[in-house]
Amino acid sequence: MMGVELASNDLPIFVVEDGYLSDSEAFASVIRVLDGVRTASVLVAQSDRDQYDYLLSIVDPGKRMGPDEEALLATALKALSGAVSKIDIVYHGSLISNIFGLCLWNYGLNARNALLELITSLAAVPDKFLDGCLHMLVNNFLPPRRLRESISQSRWITRKKEVHSELHMALHYIADVVPLAPMKLKSIIEKRMPRCTDPKDMIVLYVECMLGLENDEIGEFLGSTLLAKVVDLLTDLDVNITWEDILQEEHNKGIFEMELEEWEDNMGHDAEVGVKPPMENGVLKGNAFADKLDGLMVIVCEHLKSRAVNGHLLKVFEALSEIFRSAMLKLHKSKFAQFLMFYACSLDPDICGLKFAVLLTDIFVSKNEDPDSRMKAVAYLASYLARAKFISSSMVASILKRLVDWCFEYCQAQDNQGKINPQAHRVFYSGCQAAMYILCFRMRSILDVPHLKHLLFHMPLGSILCHPTLDPLKICLPSIVQEFLRQAKAARLFKTSVPYLYDNSLESEFSKAFGGIERLDMFFPFDPYLLKESDRFMRPNFEFWSMVKTTYSNCNSEDEYEFDDLDAPDFPENAGTYEEHEDLDLDHGDDLEYSLNKMSITPKSAFQHPINTNFHQPSRMPARIRPSVSPNW
Amino acid sequence: MDGLTVAEADLVVYVHPSKANKARHAVLRQLSSLLFTYDEIFDGVILAYEIDIPGEHAKILSGLIPYFGVKVKANLLIFSPRPDMLLEGKVVKLVKESIHVIVLGFSSAAIMLEDIREEFRYKIKHGAGVFASSSHKRHVIKTGSMIRFLVKSLDEEILHISGSLVPPHTGCIRWLSRHVEDGSHPDRSLKELKKDVERQPQGEVITHSAQGEKFLNQTRTHKSRKRARE
Known part of the structure; x- marks a missing residue:
């Protein structure tokens, strides 16, 4: 029972002798008020109008x-909820x-x-307010603007949870x-997203x-659409961070900076290196998207975790892999969303x-999928x-x-004629490269x-x-081939001797050809993760990579000269970067992090050079390969 | 219950060329997208379908995207409630001002206080609200009971029905089936009811348990009354 003390007011509604009002009295007076104005507005008596x-x-x-006002509001709302059938969409x-x-x-x-x-x-109430109610509730997903700014304060965090x-x-x-309300809710949530x-x-x-909402039964009705919407948003944010943004970060230690303790001593060193002035606008924009993506990833990961704790992981995972298949896999080189x-x-x-590994393998070997999907x-x-x-x-x-x-079967099916055609056998080559x-x-x-x-x-x-005609060792990325052969040799994997290639280039004409203009040969989706939170x-x-035990050594630092080329691309446009990498080379003797980068190969930016199918003509500006997680940028 | 019809339909389902290798799957998918939503063509909601694709051939539409039309013979179960139909549903929520019912597990209906006939009075029994008839003691509507009601109006899009319990042949189905449809006198003693139960061995289990519930309820009522007096 709500008792409300009234401030002095002379209107009959809500005014009772002793200044307190019972629920039933409030209910009766609300009905009276609602009935009073239930007619054409010219006919409404002034007193009824005033009460309304x-x-x-x-x-x-x-x-x-x-x-006081809040308590009065609560009473009025309670009374109204008893009188919903009296509320008319026209008169009220x-x-x-x-x-x-x-x-x-x-x-x-109380008021809430x-x-x-x-x-x-x-x-x-049938046929009247459902839409409005759902809209109202979805609007309240977000606090009013003035609260949003202070939402990080602890008392607001508890309010938020409540x-x-x-x-x-x-x-x-x-x-x-x-029961059909979730159907409407779905479209409203999508609209308000x-x-x-x-x-x-x-x-x-x-x-x-x-x-x-997924944790609730209502999640069953909404199915995987909520998650799909969130992944859409993630990928939207993801594509807004271009590779250029990441590269610009090299000059302006910002969101992508990796906070590894062991890197800290290098920080001071960085400052000494002449870096280009940060490109304020571009970088800030990139930062903003990355920052949002970062925050969103935290939320979604927390959600996955809580679902896992409640024992619903498998259900979420099924939905997620369906979304992965239909959305993420189609995306051109997403950077972070796939980490979900x-x-x-x-x-x-x-x-x-x-399951994930099997799903990917199934897509790869399936003849029904298009080559690009299989390569991805x-x-x-x-x-x-x-x-x-x-x-x-x-x-x-x-x-x-x-x-x-699968690769072996593919080889068996080839006749031993003709010369190497990386484009035609690109799926095969990507398979070989993956195995290596x-x-x-x-x-x-x-x-x-x-x-x-x-x-x-x-x-x-x-x-x-x-294989005499397909010869994947010549086609796949030389850096991978080299490392693989080195380990294979140390492990005596091959009985016959395999030609050890001393090709120091990072990519070959051939690999570019089989990767196509999208450079799928250089797509490594789970390269080190760059979002901070x-x-x-x-x-x-x-x-x-630094933790990987190779067959030839337990100690990585000895081997670094092998990979100099990885990190020192000849890329005139990015002189600043180049300098830094040089610097990196200079002090690599004791660099743990340098070895981190050896196997992180991610291409630079969109490859905007024209389609160059004639790979006998040397391409003027090769795609730059860079370590994706160098802390020494 | 009114409002349910089975329709035989000759349909042409247009299938996207990308689905050409799994046409049947695509057809089923297309039909499934119709389920539980109001469709003007059928003037109702499709609850279930059963299809037969008689021919191997499909007509290809000329155009930018060469969809192909698959001829399908289908049996459709359609739910199309109209005003003044009698529907049956389960009470999910019962408050002083209204009774909320779900029909066929998906369509929601509400009966507002003014659409409930005078005979029913709102009472609190064992902590839960019920609508009990004042003229027939055993005619009670509570959360969980199946009731029959009249459609007053409805929102077709989301099948939100406004119902009415004004006509005399509406109310709790269990009570109605015993007292109205078989033409017997509404006020029968418990003994007679018991005989009834014995005579119908098929419905035995359910009815017995229902009776048991009632007995339990009655004893509980007495107790609570006592407590109230104390």
């Missing part, structure tokens, strides 16, 4: 309310718009509960009574509240981790198996076997287990890689 206006002034979204339009204009975030628990009760009752869970409850009740240009706090808060899959897999390596899938697979710490060696070996078997890339990272760990070693030695790698989700499961 007074009710409007109690339920006023624009007003700042003290505790102003009252309805006032109710829908109320902002949950402004009020205390009363408001949500009213909203849920209104929503259940309001969000109350909203979820309200939507849950509505769905109980109106923030764009990638909206401020970060807005995106993060909205998505947080929206994903919270990586994180989801890491939560349950035995099931999800395996195998690039994902290679990068995933190489980088995911949580994947066991035996799983890697079995997937690798499938890959190699995986082995660069994993050969040692596979060889450490006797039966896997046996398996590896019985794979027909030699006959594939030394969400990095904590990825890092524990991520295999850096």
Whole structure:
């Protein structure tokens, strides 16, 4: 029972002798007021009109309310929720718009509960207010602007949790009574979805509240659409960060800066290096998108984690892999969004981790998929198996076997005529490259287990890689081929001697040709993760090149000269970068991080040079290969 | 219950060329997209379908995208409620001002206080609200009961029905089936009811348990009354 003390006011509504009002009295007076104006406006008596206006002034979204006014509001709302059938869309339009204009975030628990009760009752009235109610609730996903700025303060964080869970409850009740409401809700949520240009706090808060719905039964109705929408937003943000943005960061240690303790001593050093003045606009823009993406990744990863804790990971994972297949895989070289899959897999390596690998392998070997998708899938697979710490060696070996078997069959089907045509066999070459890339990272760990070693030695790698006409060793990225051959030699993987290529170039004409203009030969989706806040989700499961035990050595620092070329691209336009890399070369003797970069090969920017199918003509400006995570930029 | 019809339909489903290798799948997908949404062509909501694709041939539409039209024979179960139809549904929420019902598990209906006939009075029994008839003691509507009601109006798009319990042949189905449809006298004693139950061995389990519930409820009522007096 709500008792409300009234300030002095002489209107009959809500005024009782002792200054207190019972619920039933409030209910009766609200009905009286509503009935009073239920007629054409000219016929409404002035006194009825005044009372109605007074009710409007109690339920006023624009007003700042003290505790008394708020209590009065709560009483009025409670009374109204008892009288929903009396509320008429025509005669009480102003009252309805006032109710829908109320902002949950402004009020205390009592008023909020009363408001949500009213909203849920209104929503259940047939054929009238459902849309308005759902809109109102979705609007309240976000706090009013003035609160958004202070939302990080702790008292607002608790308020946020409360309001969000109350909203979820309200939507849950509505769905109980109106089973088809989620259908409408879906389109409203989609409509209200923030764009990638909206401020970060807005995106993060909205998505947080929206994903919270997945934990509720209502999530069942909405299916995977919520997650799909979020992934859409992620990829939108992702494509807005261009490779140029990342490169510009080299000069302006900003969001992409990796905060590794061991790198810190190099920081001072960086300052001494003559760096170009930061390009304010471009960099800031890049930063903003990256910052938003970072915040969003944190929210989504937290969500995945909480789903996993509740035992629903598999369901989310299924939805996510469907989305991955239909959205992310189609995206041209996304940079960070795919790490969502990586994180989801890491939560349950035995099931999800395996499923993802199998999905990618299935796409790769499927004849129904287009070549680009197959190449992307195998690039994902290679990068995933190489980088995911949580994947066991035996799983890697079995997937690798499938890959190699496919390549072998492909080789068998070729006649031994004709000369090398990288473009025609690009799917095959990408498969070979993937196998080699995986082995660069994993050969040692596979060889450490006797039966896997046996398996590896019985794979027909030699006959594939030394195929007389296809000759993948000449086609795939030389850096990978080189590292692979080196490890293979140390492990005595091949019985016959394999030509050891001393080609110091990072890429060959051929690899460019098989990669196509999109350079799928150089697509390594799970190269080190560059977003600061969400990095904590990825890092524990991520295999850096520095941690990889190679077959030839346990100590990486000896081998660095081998990879000088990787990090010293001849790229006149980026002199500043070049300088820094030179600098990097100078002090690499004790650089742990330098070795981090050896296997991180990510191409520079969009390749805007014209299609150059004639690869006998040397291309003037090769795509620049850079280490994607050099802290010494 | 009214409003459910089975329709035989000859349909042509247009399939995108990219789905040419799995035409059946594409057709099913297309039809599934119709489920549970109001469609003007059928003037109702498709609840289920069953298809047969008689021919191997499909006509290719000329145009920018050469969709091909697959001829399909389909049996459709259509739900098309209209005003003045009698529908049946389960009460999911019952408050002083309204009864909320879900029909066929997806369509929602609400009966507002003014559409509930005078005979029913709102009471609180065992902490939960019920609408109990004042003229027939056993005629009670509570959360979970199946009721029959009349359609007053509806929002077709989302199938949100406004219902009415004004006509006398509406109310709790269990009560109606015993007292109205078989033409017997509405006020029968418990003994007679029991005999009824014994006579119908098929419905035994359900009815027995229902009776049991009632007994339980009655004993509980007495207790609570006592408590109230204390």
